[in-house]
Every structure is written in C-alpha cells, then in structure tokens.
Amino acid sequence: MKRIARAMMAALAMLVSAGTGYSQSADKSLERFREIYKELVETNTTLSAGDCTLAARRMAGRLKTAGYPDEDLRIFVPEGHPKEGGLLAALHGSDPSAKAILMLAHVDVVEAKREDWTRDPFTLVEEGGYFYGRGTSDMKAQAAIWVDNLIRYREEGYKPRRTIKLALTCGEETNSALNGAGWLAQNARDAIDAEFALTEGVDGDLDAQGHRIALEILAAEKTSQNFVFEVTNPGGHSSRPVPDNAIYHLVRAVDRVSRYEFPVQLDDANRAYFSGMSKIVGGESGAAMAAVVKNPEDSVSVAVLDKDRNWHAMLRTTCVATMLSAGHATNALPQRATANINCRIFPGVSRDAIQAQLVKIADDPAVTVSVPEVRGPLAQPSPLTPQIMGPIESVAHEMWPGIPVIPSLEPAASDAQFLNPAGIPTYGVTGIFTDPDGGHIHGLNERVRINSVYEGRAFLYRLVKLYADQ
Numbered sequence: 001m002k003r004i005a006r007a008m009m010a011a012l013a014m015l016v017s018a019g020t021g022y023s024q025s026a027d028k029s030l031e032r033f034r035e036i037y038k039e040l041v042e043t044n045t046t047l048s049a050g051d052c053t054l055a056a057r058r059m060a061g062r063l064k065t066a067g068y069p070d071e072d073l074r075i076f077v078p079e080g081h082p083k084e085g086g087l088l089a090a091l092h093g094s095d096p097s098a099k100a101i102l103m104l105a106h107v108d109v110v111e112a113k114r115e116d117w118t119r120d121p122f123t124l125v126e127e128g129g130y131f132y133g134r135g136t137s138d139m140k141a142q143a144a145i146w147v148d149n150l151i152r153y154r155e156e157g158y159k160p161r162r163t164i165k166l167a168l169t170c171g172e173e174t175n176s177a178l179n180g181a182g183w184l185a186q187n188a189r190d191a192i193d194a195e196f197a198l199t200e201g202v203d204g205d206l207d208a209q210g211h212r213i214a215l216e217i218l219a220a221e222k223t224s225q226n227f228v229f230e231v232t233n234p235g236g237h238s239s240r241p242v243p244d245n246a247i248y249h250l251v252r253a254v255d256r257v258s259r260y261e262f263p264v265q266l267d268d269a270n271r272a273y274f275s276g277m278s279k280i281v282g283g284e285s286g287a288a289m290a291a292v293v294k295n296p297e298d299s300v301s302v303a304v305l306d307k308d309r310n311w312h313a314m315l316r317t318t319c320v321a322t323m324l325s326a327g328h329a330t331n332a333l334p335q336r337a338t339a340n341i342n343c344r345i346f347p348g349v350s351r352d353a354i355q356a357q358l359v360k361i362a363d364d365p366a367v368t369v370s371v372p373e374v375r376g377p378l379a380q381p382s383p384l385t386p387q388i389m390g391p392i393e394s395v396a397h398e399m400w401p402g403i404p405v406i407p408s409l410e411p412a413a414s415d416a417q418f419l420n421p422a423g424i425p426t427y428g429v430t431g432i433f434t435d436p437d438g439g440h441i442h443g444l445n446e447r448v449r450i451n452s453v454y455e456g457r458a459f460l461y462r463l464v465k466l467y468a469d470q
C-alpha cells in the first residue's frame, strides 16, 4: 500500500514545472530498466492467481546475467506457500565493520479484473505520458529500480563501503496473506540485517497541473489493531421487552466511540510534516498547522485540520466501528451483540492504553472490550537523523531545487511495521512524484507518470550510493 491521494493537493498552487522531455530515452541502460519493469508488471503477482516466487526468480535471473554469483542470490519460499516467495541479493561492501543498507520492495499486487479495466492490467502500457498496469505505481517501479541499481552498480565496478542488500517480498497487499517482510524478520533476520531499510510509503506530490509541490519521506506509521465490544444477555421473547437489551448497550457504547477524539500527539514525523506543509499550504490551514505544532492543545486550530481526513488521522490515534453483529431471531431479545472497533494507534502508544481508554469510552460494565488477534508488533517511529535526511536533501536539492523534503506520518501501515520492531528502522522514500489522485493505486487503471518513474530511478540510484558510502 502507499499513501492515497492527499485531499487538498489538487487545490494547491503551482511551484515549479515538472518538465516534460526525458533525454535518456535512447539510453541502453534505461531501456534495460524498462524491460525489468515490464517483466515485473507482466508477471501476475496477485494472491488469487499470481506467483511472487516466479517474479523473484525472474529478477534473480536478471542479476545472475549481470554477474551476481549464486551465493549472493537467494530465493526464499516460506513453507506451505510455494507462490509467495521472494528474493534476497547483495552487493558486498568493502568495510566489514559497516552495517549494510537494505532496499526493500514488495512485488505482490492488489487484485485486478481484466473486465473492469480499460487496458489489460498485466500488460505494461505506455499512453499519454503514463505507464498503465497493476503495480506500475504500487510498487513495481521501485522494485525494478532496486534491481536496476544492483545491476548498474556491478556493471560500473562500484565498490560500496557498506553492503547493499535487496529484499523482494510478497504478501504486503493482503492482510490475511503471509507477509514476506515479517517472515524474513522472523526466519532470516541475519540475512536482512541492516543499519536501516528503504521502501515505499509516500511519494513526491504533484498538483493537478503536474507541478511538483514537495517530496515526502515516510518516517513513522500507525499500528492497526482491532478491538471487540461485546454484550451478552439472557434474552427472551420480543413481545416482553426490558430495558436491559444487548443491542441497546452496544449501540450506545459504539455511539460514544463516534463522539470521542483521542488527544493530539506530536512526534518528529508529524511535527516535521505540519511545519513543512504550513508554508506550502498557506492560508487558514497553513496557519493552523503552524499553530498546532507550537501548541497541540490549540483546539481551534486542531478543528481546522480535522476537516481533512488525512490530517485528522495524522494527529492522533483513531478508533472507528467497522462491523456489527447482533441478535439471533427477529422475534427474540438479543442474547449477544458485538462490534468491531478498528483502531490506528499512534506510534509509541501501547495497545493496553488504548484498550483501557476504550473501556472508559464504552462506559458500561455490560460491554466487554477484548483484543481478537494481534497481527504484529507495535509500530515504532524511525529516527530522522542527519545521516538519513542529509543524503535525501542533497540529491533532492540537486534534482529539484526549491522543492522541500517533508517527513510524514502514515495513518495506514506498510512493511515497516515488521522491520522497525526487528531493529531495522525503515523509511519510505521513492523520489517518484505522483498525481493528486494517487495514481489509482489499489483501484482501476493504476498508472504513474513515465517521467516520474525515470526520475525516481535517477534519484534512488544516487541516494543509495550516498548511503552506501557513509
């Protein structure tokens, strides 16, 4: 998953033209990159009918052709999941005391039905300045760039100080699927050991006219956690109702959830986001951002930001009712009523604290609050050190002078949720600028600007080198 359309971007003023022509179209190396990208997009990697292991083998084949020895290429296939495998690869560094850096990408994609799409989702189509196809944006462009980086570095005889590792994984897009990054963290922790990892998360932002606004960097994300509200009751015949009714208890508690807001919290990521965005957005919203950074209890300014669902979610933990189930017959008093409450927990806040708060919010001893399952560890923010931000800022400044680099906090979750708790801080950085519509990721006719992909390739090629030589 990647961040989907930033609500107010379309309304933002233009800053700098994104330009059009990309002069390297004749470049053989660019043509080879395009072939890798095409091969990835055209390898169906949906959970239902696709095969991530095949995509991983194909990328391993590319690296082998480029001269990577077999011992530096490892296809891993979790037991019982033959089509949900991935690839580990490495370009060895010269300094054995320096920790590696990890380029991480999921190669699985969201389902796509040919009959719903205008073009075949599993054919890379170039049209009107865009690449179309499932995964063109989320996230096979970056996966192809990682493979292409390794090929180019080797071709040049580049000897990095740190080892550069690559992990292509499966299972990021489907909650119920086996998650490859999580599997690696548990079963091959040494193989992915790194000072930090780079992956998807947020892109650069374009306005509706295709002008660059900001390059966002994902440094923190929230944890998704379900809670269940449950009320049980002796029930009885519906012709003789009593006030003590399981459904009434439940809906009142759920209604109290709807009216509760968790307190505003600031960490490095959302503080940097709102500070940076306040200047770009300007007006009432910009002023509110600056005010909230100064004083998170400024309720008037918080109310201004809360009108935008993305900003609202970036400011705090949220909990929302997502499913209801109650009663067993139309003519009986309900014996059981349950609601699923999906919470997105702010980085650093514990599950227990949220559960305790939900008990308070429900405010009814008849309502129990339980945790149905724990999917993974709690998300931890990745520190925004100069070591991380310096190279991003310097390459971005050279490529896109005047465009600010803005750290961000993601309300949803990515593979960082598995690597951060394993001690590998993970950052979302792509250098790919996307439209305000988010490129229809997860939806129909997914697309990304051709120039943006090629620019992202140039950006990440340079960025990884800077990190590898640190």
Ligand SMILES: [Zn+2]
Residues within 6 Å of the ligand: 001, 002, 106, 138, 139, 172, 200
């Ligand atoms: Zn993704």
